[in-house]
Amino acid sequence: MFLPGIRRRSVLAGLTAAAALPAPSRARAQGKTIVSHGIAIHGEPGYPPDAKHLDYANPDALKGGSIRLAAGGTFDSLNPFILQGTAARGVAGIYEPLLETVYDEVSTEYGQLVETIETPPDRAWVIFTLRANARWHDGKPVTSDDVVFSFNILKEKGQPLYAVYWHDVVAAEALDQRRVKFSFRGGDNHELPVIIGQLTVLPKHWWASRAFDQASLEIPLGSGPYRVESLEAGRFIVMRRVEDYWGKDLWLSRGRYNFDTIRYDYYRDEQVAFEAFKAGDVDYREEFTSRLWATSYDFPAVKSGAVQKVELKHESTLPMQGIGFNLRRAMFTDRRFREAFVHLVDFEWFNKALSWNLFTRIDSYFFNSELAAKGLPSKDELALLEPLRSQLPPELFTKEFKLPVTDGSGNNREGMRRAIALLKEVGWEVRSGKMTNVKNGQQLSFELLLGAPRLERFALPFKEWCGRVGIDVRLRTVDPVQYQKRMDEFDYDATIVIFSQSLSPGNEQREYWGSAAAKTKGSQNLIGIADPAIDKLIEAVIAAPDRPSLVTRSRALDRALLWNYFIVPQYYSTTFWIAYWNKFGRPEKTAKYQPRGIETWWLDPEKEKTLGQTPPERKT
Structure with a gap:
């Protein structure tokens, strides 16, 4: 049921999928x-x-004050x-x-x-x-x-x-x-x-008097708890709480939307944004880079307690993240070709040497949930999968899906041998140190497009792993605007993709993996999957009449996606890493599927006074 951009509004942090408590009917x-x-x-x-x-x-959360965030x-x-x-x-x-x-x-x-x-x-x-x-x-x-x-x-x-x-x-x-x-x-x-x-x-x-389909910086009219107060294109935007907001007394609103102002300052460089946080110009930061979390949060404010560093466990599904191939490019259409790159990845070395063993390998499109496929297909799953047997990878029916595991030494000989063998099956072989097309003699080469420098942390080792078997991976990092434009136009060979899921998947699966979406520019089917069997499994998920059948059908869809090797899976943390200047109050209880929830935080005047962080209002 979750589709980013549609699902709901949030003036603070991006929120993950929600999830179910049985209760007596009150309808x-x-x-x-x-x-x-x-x-x-x-x-x-x-x-x-x-x-x-x-x-x-x-x-009873206090109202007032401000929070400054980085974008x-x-x-x-x-x-x-x-x-x-x-x-x-x-x-x-x-x-x-x-x-x-x-x-x-x-x-x-x-x-x-x-x-x-x-x-x-x-x-x-x-x-x-x-x-x-x-x-x-x-x-x-x-x-x-x-x-x-x-x-x-x-x-x-x-x-x-x-x-x-x-x-x-x-x-x-x-x-x-x-x-x-x-x-x-x-x-x-x-x-x-x-x-x-x-x-x-x-x-x-x-x-009625404005063009909806044209970008504009005119401040629009809304009905929510905040309105746009001021902005400067590309630099900052300030949201101000609406004092006479019609819904402030709704039960859903009590204890939420507590800050008078929320300011987003824009930083084109992530390191600059981190330095702004250290300097106190940004109040709250969620960390996504293991290296920074493990080594860079030792500055004086952390040691003194002025900055709090917190790890929040959660029970939500985690996104499938990895290198996605654009199936609209002919070279990526063969499943064996795509599988070869999975074997080249030395995750155990990467996690140990570069990530302080903070990550877990993603092995499901519904990772960290009961929807993830485990073991062999169940009897109920087979009832869905058997009619599609001729259209699905044969291993799906006989093997448990498992990603290759290395010894972490950095010498992934077995993975390279397997990759070379798979590529040979589809017309490639190593000649003079280069992976060469046996028909035209050209080296295997493609561009890996990135939308942020931090993604190079995995992309650079990936390039090296591919280079060891003669594959030329060209890395290109572009700014977010150019990256989004190329995504919308499907103008890339491969890129790092992220697909967020909820605990109740449904219509959004058409947008992620459906054949119709593969042909629609700007859709979320970035990979370009157009597979009749997967289309049928998507419709089965959407039509699930109850929770048990939804779990069964999601697992069947998961198997079909995994065994097609559309993505080289990366990793994720089952913990949210956050740091903030210690001037906020937080509810004692957090939402188990979204413990970050800073829309429920508030400014604590006593903590702010103790912190000594009471700068004058920044000009906007």
Whole structure:
């Protein structure tokens, strides 16, 4: 159910997928329909209608102060919904979705702009009734016409992923000023009401005189807890809390959105951003580089306690991250060719020598969850896979998928032998130290495109491993704007890809791996997978009627993706690494699927005073 950019707003940190707590039903039946305050893909919502606040938020959190964050690259637009331009960080926080996702339940949402959710037992449609007091920042009410407008404009002029994600939503109809109905294709997709609940609602009256599909720095109108206060393109953007925000007393809001201002300063260089954090110009930092986490957080402020260094365990799925091949390039279409590169990777050496053994190898597209394929296919999985046997890798049925393991010495002879043998099967052999095409005599060479210098940490060893068998990998690192443009155009041989998953996968799988998305520029099918068997497995996942069948079908899809070797898997940490200047309060309880949750933090005046970090307001 999770698709980045659609799922929800967050003015602070990127939030991962949510996940499920069984609970007694608190919905009420009206005839043949069910009316509720919340909805889950499978099961019932865990919070009651009279909930006071989220369990992982402190309703007594102080309001006020500011937090300064770092952003990478640049921005030239305040429209995060289109391909054109690069949107500023945090700007989506001025808007609200129909339903709000929570982070201590599996794929469960509650009414944000919406007061009630009405569905029939087969979920062939959903009716949302908007809250009577929901208001835009100009004081006008949020109406069902705004909802219908938002759905239509995003499908027609938004990023291509919207049309794919909402493929099975066939109609949006305003029944009256506050009630809107969405009708769905078929009757076997339980997640559709949840998916459409993620719809970001835009003000129809504001956009009526503006071109939606053009990048602009005009400050847009929203309804959310923050508005854009000031900005300078490519340098900074400041969000200010809306004092008279219509939803400030909602149970979902209590203890959240506590900072008066949130400022993002842009840094084109990651090392400069780190130095800004050390100097106190940035308040909070999430670290992604093991070398820095292991060796660079020893500056005086850490030793004195002025900067807190925290490792947060979590139970969320982790992204599949690795080197993805562009199957639109002919050389990458053979599975054996792609598998060869998996054998060249010496992860054990890399983790020991360059990463302080802080990482775990990713071996699933649903890593760190019950959805990951383990062992051989189960009986229920085989019922799905057997009809597709002729279209799937034969090893899928007879072997457990396991990535090669080396002795960590740095001398991966067995991996190189296996890679050379696989490449020979598809027409390549080593001649004079170069991996050569036996038909045309050309050396095997391709470009590995990177969007950030920190990615070179793995890319450089990868280039060396390939070079040992005569493969020329050309590394090219470009700025984020150029990188995104090339991604949207599918203009690359190979790149490092990241695919985030939720604990309830569904429609977004079409966008990641579906044949239709492979042909749509700007889609998330970066690899270019167009495989009928995988398409069928995707549809099986989407149509899962309950949690056990979803787990079974996700594992079957996982096997098909793994055994096709579309990606050379990298690594991930099952712990979030964060550091922050010690002037904040945090809730005692964190969300188990998203423990970072700094939208629930607040400025603690006593800590700030002790810290001695009370600089004057920075000019904006």
